[in-house]
Amino acid sequence: MVSAKKRAIVIGSGPNGLSAAIVLARAGHPVTVLEASDTIGGGARSAELTLPGFVHDMCSAIHPMAACSPCFREFDLESHGLRWVHPGVPLAHPLDDGTAAVFGETGAEWDHLFGPFVKNWKKLRDGFFAPLSIPKHPFAMAKFGLQAIRSAHGLANSKLRGVRERALFAGIAAHSTVPLEAPLSAAVGLVMGICGHTVGWPFPRGGSQRISDALVSCLRAHGGEIVTGTKVTSLPDAPIVMADLVPKQMLAIAGSRLPAGFRASLEKYRYGPGAFKMDWALDAPIPWRAKECALAGTVHLGGTLEEIAEWERSYSGRPFVLVAQHSLFDETRAPQGKHTAWAYCHVPNGSDRDMTSAIEDQMERFAPGFRSRILARSVRGPADFEAYNPNMIGGDFVGGSMTIDQFFLRPTRMLYRTPVKGLYFCGSSTPPGGAVHGMCGYHAARRALAERPDAI
Numbered sequence: 001m002v003s004a005k006k007r008a009i010v011i012g013s014g015p016n017g018l019s020a021a022i023v024l025a026r027a028g029h030p031v032t033v034l035e036a037s038d039t040i041g042g043g044a045r046s047a048e049l050t051l052p053g054f055v056h057d058m059c060s061a062i063h064p065m066a067a068c069s070p071c072f073r074e075f076d077l078e079s080h081g082l083r084w085v086h087p088g089v090p091l092a093h094p095l096d097d098g099t100a101a102v103f104g105e106t107g108a109e110w111d112h113l114f115g116p117f118v119k120n121w122k123k124l125r126d127g128f129f130a131p132l133s134i135p136k137h138p139f140a141m142a143k144f145g146l147q148a149i150r151s152a153h154g155l156a157n158s159k160l161r162g163v164r165e166r167a168l169f170a171g172i173a174a175h176s177t178v179p180l181e182a183p184l185s186a187a188v189g190l191v192m193g194i195c196g197h198t199v200g201w202p203f204p205r206g207g208s209q210r211i212s213d214a215l216v217s218c219l220r221a222h223g224g225e226i227v228t229g230t231k232v233t234s235l236p237d238a239p240i241v242m243a244d245l246v247p248k249q250m251l252a253i254a255g256s257r258l259p260a261g262f263r264a265s266l267e268k269y270r271y272g273p274g275a276f277k278m279d280w281a282l283d284a285p286i287p288w289r290a291k292e293c294a295l296a297g298t299v300h301l302g303g304t305l306e307e308i309a310e311w312e313r314s315y316s317g318r319p320f321v322l323v324a325q326h327s328l329f330d331e332t333r334a335p336q337g338k339h340t341a342w343a344y345c346h347v348p349n350g351s352d353r354d355m356t357s358a359i360e361d362q363m364e365r366f367a368p369g370f371r372s373r374i375l376a377r378s379v380r381g382p383a384d385f386e387a388y389n390p391n392m393i394g395g396d397f398v399g400g401s402m403t404i405d406q407f408f409l410r411p412t413r414m415l416y417r418t419p420v421k422g423l424y425f426c427g428s429s430t431p432p433g434g435a436v437h438g439m440c441g442y443h444a445a446r447r448a449l450a451e452r453p454d455a456i
Contacts, residue, residue: 003345007032009236011253012040012244012391018215019071019438020242020426026223029240036231040216042244042389043397043438046207049378050281053335056378057208058388059397060436061324061342062298064195067202068212069437070129080217083205087297087329088322090201092290093168094366096303100290101164103196113159117144117190118197128191129439131415132408136406148187150177150208151308154286155186163304165242169193170308171300174320176402177346179313180305183404201298203324206332211436220266235423240448241453244273244427244441246391246399248412259419265412269429272402274382274395276355278343281375285339286325288367297321301362318354319345321362339376349394350382364427391427398434407433416444422455424448
């Protein structure tokens, strides 16, 4: 292993780990990132999963939170090669009548709900992406909080009378990975909706890997280094260690150094639903019945609010399926004339249920003839995700359950800190939680610099 003497060590090269490393490197500290895999990126990686020439995203695929991220903007990732692709329609939600609800083409009730938050976006943005604290703009945040603390189901039924608008909001809120009747499930729907209205729902040209590549370029420009193929099995001897790990992984490498009470808290940490994901190489675009879907980068397949709520609550009925179709807008994703599609649904943590037929049945429901266009498919369930990235416990890709007791204070009341001097959590199990935005690592590294300014 690379000597850790007088260097800050970051364990893991996901967006949060890389962001933490950049913050430390920009402050003048020597930094080494240690990555167990042979490739960097964590949940932001791309590969040819089906056939040669077809580029698929391994995990994350559409990035409104990345486009909104204050630290990505601060790092100026565009100067390091990142290029955003903005589909003409950010999101479409087809219904059984052959039409689709379209993000950005909603009515007065939708505008009344989102308009004030979009108008105050600059005041709200930093609070969205920060740990719980006294906000800079308390009145604006209070107005947002009164709606965000509600359940998505309750908010949709009280604020949106139209079936189409309710369905559209339900699909966005279902990204929360908690039942739509749960408190705070509305928060994710509101934040992602606000991002959609302010920066869109874009994706990187060439694949999610390009976000990671840009972060690596930024880190190296400030003198940081990355070592791949290096699995960390014990706590490195370094003055600052930033761990882009979930609690179970932290216990595996540092458990013997942690006090019994803190270990017990980490052992009680709960993980959220898993993901069952499919990627397809296609001979032609998806044959949507609703023409609006052919213009959208993201398509949500779930029918009505009640149907989506049933799946997210009990995993019964037809699955809510999130679909991305990059190659319609990015020719680098597939050979000429061919296409890719990416999709997943939530399943119970650790589930071994094969959702292949159920997902493709949902595709056929809204795009008859879809199966006839499949050239090859890649299938990954919860166990495959955990094998690919040990942080994805039971297929959980957001770093832990987003229930109300783990929404603000995660993974413990100490947030990024641990009782071990110089050891910090910096991954998605800390605020503001799972998504590709880098802010968990950003805040953790700033905390480390404030507490240990002379450590290196």
